[in-house]
């Protein structure tokens with residue numbers, strides 16, 4: 194067994210020393226359980242929160258415990274009825290080469306679906322984009338949408354669904370390459386490189402040009418400078434699905450005292466701002482899959498992955514992802 198454990202709680206942005214690489218004997222499945230040989234696991238921004246002690250909507254990872262993650266792999270041994278060896282499954286395996294889980298916590302990967310798609314485009318991040326856009330964003334044809342982290346699994350889903358629904362879509366992404374990908378692969382009408390703008394004011398100028406009719410939906414993934422830039426551009430009765438704020442996860446970005454002024458826009462524009470945690474809406478997964486699954490199969494929805502090779506590289510890939518080092522859904526091939 195090879196696994197990555199939490200060695201200590203990070204201060205600010207995580208560093209390599211916050212993780213430890215551990216080996217041990219393979220665990221044995223008990224009654225009703227199965228041993229899974231993990232081929233890939235997912236790296237997601239939410240995992241930064243699990244490294245802290247602070248009370249959140251999810252339990253923190255204990256010091257010495259395996260980092261949490263959804264993984265995919267084959268059943269190596271099963272003591273559960275109806276789950277046979279060799280079945281391709283997904284479940285919360287953690288950052289590990291093998292995991293023992295109750296069969297009830299494992300879901301077979303449907304035939305014809307790329308195994309890693311269940312970690313991204315057809316999994317938790319895809320559902321997040323679909324739910325947040327439709328339920329909270331309430332997109333209307335002819336409106337303008339802005340989303341940052343636009344080439345990630347959430348942002349790329351949001352952009353493509355909004356485009357298909359007849360909106361003008363504006364991407365914010367880090368670097369020229371990701372901006373080109375936002376336009377060419379995900380069909381955004383415009384893409385703005387946040388790294389090319391030192392402050393919110395300069396970024397706002399570029400956004401105002403890309404969104405000449407103002408912004409009706411700001412799908413909030415990042416907070417920080419992007420949030421500050423977008424708020425004054427919101428149209429009256431705009432909507433903001435508040436999905437994440439990855440720019441602030443490391444506590445690195447200092448917003449000074451300008452944010453309160455910017456948030457005043459929420460009041461005077463009568464914006465509907467609604468946070469959501471996708472776990473509360475897991476019952477919508479079948480609706481999501483019946484809507485988006487066929488569109489992925491037909492190639493109408495694009496998806497890209499960034500694969501880190503080898504479990505030992507998971508910490509560095511995770512640290513890099515939080516700063517934009519990934520292009521596409523970050524997964525680890527064990």
Ligand code: NDP
Nearest residue numbers: 238342345346347366367436437438439440469470471517
């Ligand atoms: P991504 O794969 O897009 O990875 C994170 C990206 O954030 C980076 O690649 C980088 O993209 C961007 N980023 C990092 N720092 C900054 C910064 N300072 N300013 C602007 N952008 C930055 O992640 P996901 O698609 O998996 O997740 C996107 C967001 O959705 C996250 O905030 C996540 O926490 C949230 N989320 C929320 C859920 C919920 O239930 N509410 C469920 C799932 C995800 P770039 O280089 O382009 O800037």
